Amino acid sequence: MAESAPGADPAAWIASLRRTPQQARSRARLARVLDAAERILVEEGVEALTTTRIASEARVSVGSLYQYLPDRGAIIEALAAGYFAKLEAAMDALASAAATERWEDPVGVLIDAYAEIYRTEHGFRALWFGSGLTERTRAADREHKRRMADGIRRILLTLRLAEDDDTLARVCHAAVLAADALAQEAFRRDVKGDAALLEEAKILLRGYLTDVAARYNVS
Numbered sequence: 742m743a744e745s746a747p748g749a750d751p752a753a754w755i756a757s758l759r760r761t762p763q764q765a766r767s768r769a770r771l772a773r774v775l776d777a778a779e780r781i782l783v784e785e786g787v788e789a790l791t792t793t794r795i796a797s798e799a800r801v802s803v804g805s806l807y808q809y810l811p812d813r814g815a816i817i818e819a820l821a822a823g824y825f826a827k828l829e830a831a832m833d834a835l836a837s838a839a840a841t842e843r844w845e846d847p848v849g850v851l852i853d854a855y856a857e858i859y860r861t862e863h864g865f866r867a868l869w870f871g872s873g874l875t876e877r878t879r880a881a882d883r884e885h886k887r888r889m890a891d892g893i894r895r896i897l898l899t900l901r902l903a904e905d906d907d908t909l910a911r912v913c914h915a916a917v918l919a920a921d922a923l924a925q926e927a928f929r930r931d932v933k934g935d936a937a938l939l940e941e942a943k944i945l946l947r948g949y950l951t952d953v954a955a956r957y958n959v960s
Contacts (some may be wrong), residue, residue: 781957787871
């Protein structure tokens with residue numbers, strides 16, 4: 742069976758490649774390459790992500806690596822695609838859970854869930870806090886945040902905290918941008934997440950979403 746890429750469904754990072762591996766053996770080799778890239782990223786930083794270094798770590802030829810990942814930018818984009826997919830899968834799971842679970846504090850549930858991902862996904866933190874993000878990765882991140890905002894929209898509708906209209910998409914996008922900025926700062930300060938700052942993020946977003954519910958006259 743082919744190995745999976747770090748942290749996500751292999752389809753996420755395969756879709757980001759310039760060529761798509763067709764055979765299971767090729768997919769397994771690429772998964773091994775991405776695993777090696779993540780190890781290097783975590784242990785040595787984004788500056789160490791060179792095709793030569795990764796090929797050596799993964800025990801593959803540089804030529805076979807170039808077929809799919811020709812440079813550092815392509816490697817970064819493939820890793821980011823995997824991390825985005827994992828975050829979005831977690832959001833989908835939370836949106837589904839909102840329909841059956843009774844959450845006294847939805848904001849707390851969401852922030853705690855994503856803080857745990859930040860704690861466990863060392864590669865994600867190393868990539869985002871490094872200096873090697875490509876323009877394509879930044880563009881992909883903007884689209885990723887819009888998909889995350891749609892997850893928030895689905896949760897608010899499920900919890901009957903809002904009505905579905907044009908304003909709601911903007912509100913949810915703003916909430917995601919604020920939460921993401923605060924979460925990143927919390928984990929820059931402390932690898933486990935600055936607890937006080939994460940609590941401030943909860944307070945801020947509870948207030949914002951309470952205001953959102955009031956706009957829709959939802960109690």
